[in-house]
Structures are given as C-alpha cells and as structure tokens.
Amino acid sequence: MSNSLSQHAIAPAEVLRGPGAWLQGIPRLAALGQRPLVLGRSAVTAQLRQQLVADLHQAGLQPHCAELQFDCCEEDLKKVSAICQNQGCDAVVAIGGGKVLDAGKLLAHRLSLACITVPTSAATCAGWTALANIYSVEGAFLGDVALARCPDLLIFDHDLVRQAPARTLASGIADAMAKWYESSVSSGASGDGLVQQAVQMARVLRDQLMLEAEFALQDPHGAAWERVAEACGLSAGLIGGIGGARCRTVAAHAVHNGLTQLEASHGRLHGEKVGFGILVQLRLEEVLGGNQLAGQSRRQLLPLFRKLGLPVSLEELGLAEAGLHQLQQACAFACSDDSDLHHLPFAVGPNDLLAALVSTCSSERQPA
Template sequence: MVVSAYSHALAPTVMLRGQGAWGEALSRIAQLSQKPLVLGRSQATESLRKQIIIDLQAADLKPTLARLHFDCCEEDLCRLVSQVRSCDAVVATGGGKVLDAGKLLAHRLNLPCITVPLSAATCAGWTALSNLYSPDGAFKSDITLDRCPDLLVFDHSFVRQAPTRTLASGIADALAKWYEASVSSGDSSDGLVQQAVQMARLMRDQLLIDSPLAIQDSSSAAWARTAEACALTAGIVGGLGGARCRTVAAHAVHNGLTQLRACNHMLHGEKVGFGILVQLRLEEELGNNRLAAQARRQLMPLLKSLGLPVSLNDLGLAHASQGDLQAVCAFACQEGSDLHHLPFSVTATALLEALLGTPKQSSVRF
C-alpha cells in the first residue's frame, strides 16, 4: 500500500517534567528569549506568575507580564499584539485557554512559544492547536498551528497547587481520547493512527486504575502518572495520530454546551466527560453498538466518584429551556462539526434525545 504524504506536529521541541522542572527550564528559556512576554489570567495563580517573573529576572531576562481578560478570544489577542511585538517570545502560564492564547499569539507573530501548565486540566501545553472562543466563552472554532511549543515545562510543584477539580476535569478530557479516537479511527489502516488509538486505550486503562488515588493523594505516584497522562500523554495521542485521530461527539457536545452561559462555570473536561456519556448513548441507540452500554456502566462510577457531571442537573441546566437545549444540539450538529466523524448520521433531534436521556425529561441521569 502506498501511503500519501502527511504531516504531524508531533510534540514540543523540548519537554521538561517533574519536580523542579521550572528551575531546569530557565537556562533553556534564556536560549530562546531575552524579553519574554509572560501571559496569564487567573487571580488564583497570580502568586505563581509573580514568582515566575522573579525567576526570569534572576536569570538576567527582561520579562513583561500580560493578562488575558477573557478566554482565548480575538478581542484579547488583538489587544495584546502591540505588547507582544516588543517581546521576543511568549511564555504562557495557566490553564488550557491561557496556553491556547499564548500558542496562537506566538504562531501569528512567529515567536518562540514556551508553555507552563499550572494544572493538568488539558493537554493544551503540548498541542499544535488552539481553540478560539467568544468573550462570553462560547466556542467558535479550532485553529491548527504550524508547530507544537518550543518548550513545555510541566513542573509538578506548580501543578500540585491547582484545585483537585482541575485534575478531575483533565481525567475526563483524557479519557475522551479513547472513546472518540476508537470510533473515528479504530479501523484505520495507518500504522501511526493505529498506535495512537492503542495508546489512548492504555491511557484509559491507567486512568481507570490510578485516578481515585490520584485525587485523594497528590503526593502519590498515582497522582504523577495521572497528571502526566492528562497533560502529556493525551497530547502524544493527538500528535501521533494527527488530524486522522479525531475528536468526535464528546467534544462536539462540549462545543455546543459552551453556547449556553448558564454552564460557563463548568470546566472544559467536565463538559467533555458528560459528552462521552452522550456519545455512548448515540452509539448504543443509533449505531447498534451493544458494547456502548457496557462502556457507559463502566465509566459512570468513576465519573461520579471524581465529582464530574453526569446529568444536565449537574451542569447547572436543570431548568434550561427546550429552545436552549435545541441550540446546543444545532451547534453540535452544524456542518463540519466533529460529531460527524461518527460512523452513522446524527440529527439535532436525535442528539437532543441522547442529551436528555429520554425524549421528555431534561434531568434524567444516564
């Protein structure tokens, strides 16, 4: 078989991980930059950003601190362009949306990009992809970047300071790699895609075992394995599999849910985890996949034990109108949506029924 040429933005040029990784990174950052822009957002991580600035100054660099006002959105990016032009690299410090914004700024201005995740909520620190949102937090589109970050610094001491909720969210997001890739790419004849799908399966198995202890004890080896699976291994799956190892309905449901301001308080992975359950219901009812119900029963206890949403009630949508939920489904089913990577057709009406659990009740648990 002749395999057509296909490009992969596989991984960051350099990745440092473990306790004290930030200290090891300073000399590498100095090789990439003298005047880095340090980008962040959350007030909860402000003290960490201040320490990062102090450390960069101690390394004889001249950092500039910048703060996002919203999620990764054009309004913020345009505002920051003039500030970034006076710098020679972007150091993105924070959660997934800050990392996405930093990567996109560096991409547009052709600057070196350093990602410093301050939680394990997503694999955004790894990937050559940025998700773009509106100022209200509604998903708009994803943007493919030329390359992965030049340097990824995953310092355990930084990530341990994040709320436990962010790790639970990251677990759901990482689990989705298997449930989505196995559907969209499980029958691929491409060797790298096959390997990416199997890596996603192994990651799922490890998370099923390690996640409960990881949530309970951040000093455990299970915590380190789980946090790195969420922030690093999940990125490897996407890099190795490339665009052919796609997100499917779980992320499409997330994208639809972001259109409702009523659940903007929910984290990315929390919406994706709920989306996995919706996808499995679609597979069971429309795809005649008998294993989907078994997968749902296996996954449900873990999601509940981690405090992740498994119903519209949990998402804060118990009183959402029929029109609001129809808007979620219409967005998730629009042309070009990842949902259409399912091996069967799904209408907005069918998705609404899966979202509700039954056609008439909006808060039935799966």
C-alpha cells in the first residue's frame, strides 16, 4: 500500500435537489451570506435570474448583481472581484451554465467567500466540482484551476433546470459519458481502492445514460429525465471527486480544449465538443492502440449521439470550412506537452490526432 497522501475535494457541503429546491434553499443560502454577489451571464436566463434575485430580496437579503461579459476569463474575474469587494459582498451565488458556475467558484475561492452554485441546465457537472476552467476573452481554453473545496451549497432545482433547451441535456449526457471512457483508460489499472470505485461508478453512469438518454429527452417531465439530469449535473461530479487527480481526463477533453482554439467551434456547447472528443479518443485507441473493442464502442456510440443531436463529425461541429492550418493548430494545442491526451497508453502526435478528427465516422460497419 502506498504511503503517499491523497487529497480529495469530494462533494459540496450540502446539496439540495428536486422541484422547488431554490425557494427551500434560501434559508440555507442566508446562513452563508446576507449580502451575496449574484453572478450570471446569459441574456436568455436574465429574466429567470431577476426572479431569483427578487426571491432573495423578499427573504430579507441584500443581493448585488453582476454579469460576465465573456466566458470564465481573467478579465471578467478582475472586474467582478472589484465589484464584490466594493459592495462588501459576503458570498457568491453563481446562477447559470458551466462557465458561470466556474467563474463563481473561482471568485469565491480567491476572495475566501462562501460559494453557492445554482445550475440552470444539466449541461455539465460544474456546479459540483472543485475545479474551474479558464478561457481567453475570445473563448479559447487556457487551463484549469484546482480549488480548495467544492461549493458550500449546490441547489439543483429541477424546475429551473427543466427550462433549459433539450440540447443542453444532450450536451451534459456526452460530458458525463466521457467519465467512463477517460477514467477507464487513465486509471483503470490503478490499485487505489477509491479510484477503482470511481471508475466503476463511471461505468454504471455510462450504462444508465445509454439506456435512458433518449427517454429523458423525449419527456422532460418523466422519471428518466430526473435520473439523467441528476446523473449529468451531480453524479458525474461525485465520480470526479472520489477519483481525484488520478481519475483523469484524457483525449476527449483534450480534443475539446484544442477545438476551442478555433473561433468557428465557439457556437458549440462544452459537452458537444467533449462528446466528439470521445469518438476521436476511441478512434485513436482503435488505430494506434490496436484496441478493437474501442472500435466497437465508437460504432455503438455513433447512432446514439445522432439520435441525441450531438455532432459526430467536424462538419457537424461547424468546422467544414476550417482549413488544414486551423485544424493543425487545434491538434497542436491538444497535443501540447502538458495535455491530458498523453494519459493514453501510447504516443499521439498532432498528425495522428488530425487523422482521427477527420475519421470519427469511418468504418462504421467494419467487422470487429
């Protein structure tokens, strides 16, 4: 048994989930801060945020609102941090999608404030995790930041999440499924009991999503929707918390990070790019690693992703007009020395990755 110390930020201090969780959670929120900074971004959810802020006022709190102009980036964080300090805010309430939640967590971390996350979709598990992704003003991925702890309170209100477009849930399904395809490669042979359990939880999560994803999208008021939405927004985060740093992302997220370097990909959601990255990773395992089971897995995922409306090719990602130089730029970033892509058990260069990018849909009927 190893004597090395492992540190895990496993879960939020408290999680409230279910219909009406927001209103029921306000007393718990009030116990964390009376003058919260309410952080948001999307114009689509502006009216929703106004209602939630009104609820806070009605409960006797003194919220102050701030909006991000870009993705989670240093320029926005600097501006919002000044607002938070000037207004004497004592907590951060992040309401929105993954990038807003990441910005709220990082802001609370830097200012040593209580953090409350309120997801408005199930597109990612960002409301759960002790991790924040940093982007440039243009929307290109720059890196990630490990935080000291998970949020103090996560409010996963089904009524709020249900209002999001179905596309966001499909994106969350792809992002959550990546937990299995990446962790099983990077940590499947680990002798660490917690890591082994996290990998098996990721497998169960994948299986559940394979079985129920279509039903969830067909009926947003059904039991399958609740299970799938919570699997994407909550369970996926728990797996990452238990598995820790050794339950790593691999090529699927590295592909996402590379694609964000191309402006043409910015109209696609995080999970849509990660889902495409799963197909690319499986193609790499099949061609470079000689893993025929990976080829079978890729061919199994393709029809499901198509039914969910997820992009399975560069053309469907909006990159049909991307030139060779641009794609090479994305591949070079994804293959940089510190990239998670190198957790694959074989060497991958930019040209290898480019070949996989353009052949995710190929050989669908080739025998195993």
